[in-house]
Amino acid sequence: MTLLDPLFGDPEADALLGDEQRVAAMLEVEVALAAAEAEAGVIPARCVTAIRQGADPALYDRSALASEAARAGNLAIPLIRQLTANVAQVDVEAARWVHWGATSQDIIDTAVVLQLRGATLVILRRLAAAGDAAAVLARAHAGSVMAGRTWLQHATPVTFGLKAAGWLSALDRARERIGLALWRAMVLQLGGASGTLAALGEHGPSVAAAMAADLGLALPDLPWHAHRDRLGELACALAIATGTLGKIARDVALLAQTEVAEAFESASDGRGGSSTMPHKRNPVGASVAIAASLRVPGLVATMLAAMPQEHERGLGGWQAEWETLPELVHLAAGAACHMAHMLEGLEVDAARMRANADITHGLALAESVSMALAAHVGKAEAHRALEEASRRAMAEQRPLAAVLAGTPAVTRYLSAAEIAGCLAADRYIGSASTFVNRALAHHASSQQDD
Amino acid sequence: MTLLDPLFGDPEADALLGDEQRVAAMLEVEVALAAAEAEAGVIPARCVTAIRQGADPALYDRSALASEAARAGNLAIPLIRQLTANVAQVDVEAARWVHWGATSQDIIDTAVVLQLRGATLVILRRLAAAGDAAAVLARAHAGSVMAGRTWLQHATPVTFGLKAAGWLSALDRARERIGLALWRAMVLQLGGASGTLAALGEHGPSVAAAMAADLGLALPDLPWHAHRDRLGELACALAIATGTLGKIARDVALLAQTEVAEAFESASDGRGGSSTMPHKRNPVGASVAIAASLRVPGLVATMLAAMPQEHERGLGGWQAEWETLPELVHLAAGAACHMAHMLEGLEVDAARMRANADITHGLALAESVSMALAAHVGKAEAHRALEEASRRAMAEQRPLAAVLAGTPAVTRYLSAAEIAGCLAADRYIGSASTFVNRALAHHASSQQDD
Amino acid sequence: MTLLDPLFGDPEADALLGDEQRVAAMLEVEVALAAAEAEAGVIPARCVTAIRQGADPALYDRSALASEAARAGNLAIPLIRQLTANVAQVDVEAARWVHWGATSQDIIDTAVVLQLRGATLVILRRLAAAGDAAAVLARAHAGSVMAGRTWLQHATPVTFGLKAAGWLSALDRARERIGLALWRAMVLQLGGASGTLAALGEHGPSVAAAMAADLGLALPDLPWHAHRDRLGELACALAIATGTLGKIARDVALLAQTEVAEAFESASDGRGGSSTMPHKRNPVGASVAIAASLRVPGLVATMLAAMPQEHERGLGGWQAEWETLPELVHLAAGAACHMAHMLEGLEVDAARMRANADITHGLALAESVSMALAAHVGKAEAHRALEEASRRAMAEQRPLAAVLAGTPAVTRYLSAAEIAGCLAADRYIGSASTFVNRALAHHASSQQDD
Amino acid sequence: MTLLDPLFGDPEADALLGDEQRVAAMLEVEVALAAAEAEAGVIPARCVTAIRQGADPALYDRSALASEAARAGNLAIPLIRQLTANVAQVDVEAARWVHWGATSQDIIDTAVVLQLRGATLVILRRLAAAGDAAAVLARAHAGSVMAGRTWLQHATPVTFGLKAAGWLSALDRARERIGLALWRAMVLQLGGASGTLAALGEHGPSVAAAMAADLGLALPDLPWHAHRDRLGELACALAIATGTLGKIARDVALLAQTEVAEAFESASDGRGGSSTMPHKRNPVGASVAIAASLRVPGLVATMLAAMPQEHERGLGGWQAEWETLPELVHLAAGAACHMAHMLEGLEVDAARMRANADITHGLALAESVSMALAAHVGKAEAHRALEEASRRAMAEQRPLAAVLAGTPAVTRYLSAAEIAGCLAADRYIGSASTFVNRALAHHASSQQDD
Secondary structure (H helix, E strand, O other), rough: OOHHHHHHOOOOHHHHHHHHHHHHHHHHHHHHHHHHHHHHOOOOHHHHHHHHHHHHHOOOHHHHHHHHHHHHOOOHHHHHHHHHHHHHOOOHHHHOOOOOOOOOOHHHHHHHHHHHHHHHHHHHHHHHHHHHHHHHHHHHHHOOOOEEEEEEEEEEEHHHHHHHHHHHHHHHHHHHHHHHHHHHHEEEEOOOOOOHHHHHHHHHHHHHHHHHHHHHOOOOOOOOOOHHHHHOOOHHHHHHHHHHHHHHHHHHHHHHHOOOOOOEOOOOOOOOOOOOOOOOOHHHHHHHHHHHHHHHHHHHHHHHOOOOOOOOEOOHHHHHHHHHHHHHHHHHHHHHHHHHHHHHOOOOOOOHHHHOOOOOHHHHHHHHHHHHHHHHHHHHHHHHHHHHHHHHHHHHHOHHHHHHHHHHHOOOOOOOHHHHHHHHHHHHOOOOHHHHHHHHHHHHHHHHOO | OOOOOHOOOOHHHHHHHHHHHHHHHHHHHHHHHHHHHHOOOOOOOOOHHHHHHHHHHHHOOHHHHHHHHHHHHHHHHHHHHHHHHHHHHHOHHHHHOOOOOOOHHHHHHHHHHHHHHHHHHHHHHHHHHHHHHHHHHHHOOOOOOOEEEEOOOOEEEEEHHHHHHHHHHHHHHHHHHHHHHHHOOOOOOOOOOOOHHHHHHHHHHHHHHHHHHOOOOOOOOOOOOOOOOOHHHHHHHHHHHHHHHHHHHHHHHOOOOOOOEEOOOOOOOOOOOOOOOOOOOOOHHHHHHHHHHHHHHHHHHHHHHHHOOOOOOOHHHHHHHHHHHHHHHHHHHHHHHHHHHHHHHEEEEEHHHHHOOOOOHHHHHHHHHHHHHHHOHHHHHHHHHHHHHHHHHHHHOOOOOHHHEEEEEEEEOOOOHHHHOOHHHHHHOOHHHHHHHHHHHHHHHHHOOO | OOOOHHHHHHHHHHHHOHHHHHHHHHHHHHHHHHHHHHOOOOOOHHHHHHHHOOOHHHHOHHHHHHHHHHOOOOOOOOHHHHHHHHHHHHHHHOOOOOOOOHHHHHHEEEEEHHHHHHHHHHHHHHHHHHHHHHHHHHOOOOOOOEEEEEOOEEEEEEEEEHHHHHHHHHHHHHHHHHHHHHHHHEEEOOOOOOOOHHHHHHHHHHHHHHHHHHHHEEEEOOOOOOOOHHHHHHHHHHHHHHHHHHHHHHHHHHHOOOOOOOOOOOOOOOOOOOOOOOOOOOEEEEEEEEHHHHHHHHHHHHHHOOOOOOEEEEOOHHHHHHHHHHHHHHEEEEEHHHHHHHHHHHHEOOHHHHOOOOOOOHHHHHHHHHHHHHHHHHHHHHHHHHHHHHHHHHOOOOOHHHHHOHHHHHOOOOOOHHHHOOOOHHHHHOOOOHHHHHHHHHHHHHHOOO | OOHHHHOOOOOOHHHHHHHHHHHHHHHHHHHHHHHHHHHHOOOOOOOHHHHHHHHHHHOOOOOOHHHHHHHHHHOOOHHHHHHHHHHHHHHHHHHHOOOOOOHHHHHHHHHHHHHHHHHHHHHHHHHHHHHHHHHHHHHHHOOOOOEEEEOOOOEEEHHHHOOOOHHHHHHHHHHHHHHHHHHHHOOOOOOOOOOOOOHHHHHHHHHHHHHHHHHHOOOOOOHHHHHHHHHHHHHHHHHHHHHHHHHHHHHHHHHHOOOOOEEEEEOOOOOOOOOOOOOOOOOHHHHHHHHHHHHHHHHHHHHHHOOOOOOEEEEHHHHHHHHHHHHHHHHHHHHHHHHHHHHHOOEOOOOHHHHOOOOOOOOOHHHHHHHHHHHOOOHHHHHHHHHHHHHHHHOOOOOHHHHHOOOOOHHOOOOHHHHHHHHOOOHHOOOHHHHHHHHHHHHHHHHHHH
């Protein structure tokens, strides 16, 4: 664990991603291999117990693993050396059959798949929690009118419920996408030196099938040593989720700006104090998710750029994945964890939202008038009329309603009451509720699927 | 079209991706909007004909669009201006109702979705063709023994059929993944200024439903102006496919090396001549696919980094997609097109493959002997014995069989005939045929799905 | 030119980057090669005139170039074919000596260097203009107090002059960095087929020297066909500049938010109108620079990932650069052009800045009181006291001064006047002026260097 | 240290990059701050001793730092809390003055600069060592003729000395580029909460100057909290170096292919054994450098994408750098370390190189004949004649010389002896020696600069 892991990560996911778990997962794979080979009669049945005993993670010297890996070029070689020695302590004969017929990459890849499974399930839970929290916000604030903002400028009004429903909808899609990618990626790697399982003679397929069943993994059509698309797909699905989490974080950070002050991360746990400015409540959760959304794309680019791996097993591309993929999962998990927490504790100031929606004194609702006028004079002319009136309202610092009241091109078609109606933010939120309800319904059905 | 488009792209896909098609697709969206609004009674029914007439792409001045877009900040604003004018030529009244209730992004996003659909379908066909060609190779060369290569060094033998089956299997997965991502991404964008469809009053949902049906798109739960995950998913699926295509290209380029000479791109069409070296046949197709596999990851990183778009519609992130996504599709299509062509015309020298498999004079098959010996003395000791014999064979430039014949630690357990059997490449290809058959069966069933 | 080039690019730079200029630059290189070879006596002197005549860009059929390039794998081969034919029209003998001893990559790379030179000089001018405009702002607003903002929250005050000086300083560094990278990258490429210039016999070095002199380029120690670090350095320098431009754009976009309203892009040229919301003035320039800052990092990643090019001339990596580098330059130029324009026309509302600085009613200046108090009770205790007072002020919605007046732990050490002094934003801007002056002095001296 | 750090990194650089060093560097910065403030009379002189004592890295609880950082959002806040407590143990009064007037980012950024300095100097030494080794190879093999290879196909011959000189030249440029970037990046960060140093009153500039002098850093014109270009430049320079190291690694890995067998990583230290194939000597060093060259571009993209940081101090962008930059330095250092080692121990088989240069039986030297013939019939016609002869030679499996001897269009102009001369690889290496000498001279002069 590095000093910054607890900040950027998710403690539960990190507990499954670290070096210790890497070693444990590799040992689990060696045991499953031995068991499958014993079942197929490839190695003596009695070896399995000894190999299982020798594969106790507590027996392993991680510092020796690290320094030997630097010479060997991968972690499996020293691990197998230690495993063989540990098994020999129990049963010299069994030590002969350790790692029988497999190659380093079989062990490393299958172990990664196992680690990914655990950590990704944590992420799925975090995303579900974030979605649940967003659903609560969407429902609670379906009627909380606020300024819509496009290009970072006030636009026609929305509701905070709609904004939360947008988050919810994207979180649900993220979960579905990751679920599918995970399902596709959960495949055994077992091919031996060149992917033919030659060292297992005729028993290759049956050993692989038994091993996959034991580990709860699917059996691929063939070994995928140099075909990394499944891992790439999972990396991408996690990256897209991180992008969505970054979007939510950015939205909240912008709403929390001093001038806007519409929503805040909860400060209940003493987060985000400043070393110099006692009044500040820094949006720590948002900073973590935004940072993740900046880091993950580069890691995805690495995973993709590393895909063209040479021949049966490549040179450099595979190695480029070893730290990149766990780092990506760590960051995605951290973003999901922080955003679930942030959404669950989000402090929303609906009154301030409503008040802010009016600070343009009608300008943000010019479209509403424009549309009403356009029914009479056409869109282009109405647009021009409102553009001019808006410019005048800004220049003269007057409410738009006042300017429009003095504009015959408008008053010819619209009464003062009609204009006032157009300029009431609460009346111009269109189908916001319908959209919120659809997102909630989708979320409810996606929960039942789980 | 730029000078290099025909080299890096696919003519069919490019014909759907260019600026001309962008304009045409935007106009198609405006027409569908008008038709749906007429159906819902939002605009007069008679306007539709005039809007359709005014939306004839031939009427548009692309140079004016370009220069006005530079001021307006997007392409929809000048397009709508021209459309309104063109419609007015036909029916002044109808011109009032152009683009009614929609926002620029509705038009631009839905048009992108339409362009993506066309181009992605072309890519799917190319991948299917590449897969078919790989299947032919896999079947034809299921018995063509060749050197396995790991870390760019000879390893135990494989068959060329197995290598082709690996390509096939990845191509089939790429197709399935893209198909699914395409299906998810084919959704309408219609939200109006802030995503509430306020300008359509109560008719928002019905207009959107009619428009989606007309365009053959799905209706999303809510507008997705600032939630770009679906496009990100399609970008990722195409990128992963490009990675697989780059892997195939790299394999062939390595096989085509002068010293290896096992497979070549077809030269039938005069490709790959050198300006200075008359004998050369440069692997042009491979260079294109490898270049694509280097460029696409950066474009994906951009798509992902652009995801955190602010509030209802963002600033800068959306704009970053406009050229990035079409470029990515263009490159993926080019890679798919070139690799389909390369695989269909691949010239394979199976005799050379077989010959090359023996150039280590048995060293690459040391594992085979090692495994046989290990059954007697255990894996570690057998490995050590063969490592030593291999080193001696290399140092003394003698065949491994000869060295082993003089090694009592080996001859004690293995007869000369057994050693010779171990060192016959043809006998040490394990489950290669099984794997080939599985990939072919999967491909056959995936074709039926289409 | 694509439809979006005028929006995302700089017209002057784009005029040097397009396909037409690519062809012209390649022809210029061929002429320089012939002239140098004639000077060295490698080819007959009389050929040069004919080659120059045949190299008139107007003679070239770009559509044929494009389609032949797709077969040949690069643009030089068809260009040389056309050049040879064109020269033969003038002088059959001279046509024999076209492209003598060079390889395609010599022509393509040197032409790229020439295109980069032109476009980069435009960018340097834009950055200088942006710097000049920032300098004007820094000087004019050295006393314009505004809220400092960290983590998107109000912090202790700054001046707008300081913010502009920060932009200025970074722009000046960007210019220096690009200038240096450009200087290093402006080298001739001439190596022939494998980088030995063998086809020129003993004349290789003299031809290269003459050609470099003619084109105003430096002579490298050796050909750099597969060593792309100089181009990578220029790409990086431009990318860093784009990052700075993106930072400026983001700052202005945030200042232009409806609730903040402190600075705006000039609307003088009708930019940024909305298709639906007549009152809006979208920050188009900022959107372009932010989009560039999102796209350029991915392009840099491609340039870097493409660096490991094989042997004497690689496969795929070089091709990956062909469109990536011009695209990157195009985007950097566009960002520089838009930001120069934006800074030159920036509308600053200093009164609003001053007013916004006070909206926390003293909270943002809590540090000022904290420091004064800390001189008496230590930093930690003072920090705690102010944190508590700030929390109370927020909870009770009272000005910090009022809360502090009722806090004995504070009033024991600080008088009401001292507290008021601490809470005056104008008095707590520290060394802002010194920093502004340093940045201005640096800029003045950097201008003299030009 | 993770399990894979020793494989992918450089032990010397890693010893300066870890968490322990991060804490130590931050404490060093706090001490320098106190000393500078005491010198300027801002804090009592006697505090410095106590602060120095309290800043003993051995006193710090890293696990507490990690968990508190997760709440605080950065590492400085808990560090300062512990520092204050530790100082209070020594001198309660001194504890009041800890971290006086600075902000978290001042400490974190300046500490990063110090860590970068140490690690980058290690990298510069590795690059110098790699360069020295390449120089030895260039000199020793200036006459070792080998096949030139372009597009992964044999081209006209080169010397191994020329290839090594290309590496040397790029390594020297990498060193110069990094040296310059390092020099620019070695600047103090000290700005206080918003970059004005307001908390230091009038003493800001003098404190900063004293602190910079103490730490051996330059004084920037103004604080650079949200302007990250200098770090970006250093990241880019290291990335470009990594690209060059990846190119060298790829070249050697290709030369080490079983069929090529021209150069090998030294196996002296037991590196690169295979877990299953006893004869293999996997190019571990190359795999590390290639992996680094795949990972670093994505990290650079992150550094660049994170540049647009908001206002005085941003949200998310800065945080994205914290682990990205050290990771990038770690990987660059590892690549440099491994490549220095590889080049120093490279085993070169010059005889095999010479033999391989002839395996095309003259085809790779077709250009040589083509140029000789072109002097008589022009380039285009000669090219065509040789292209045809080459095709015939390949089809009929005959040496090119034999085919040419029966080609009147050639024999009309060239005698058999002339043809033979053209086809002697040793006579067609052009200016290779000149280029080697230039690179060696440049290297010699760059060493004197150090």
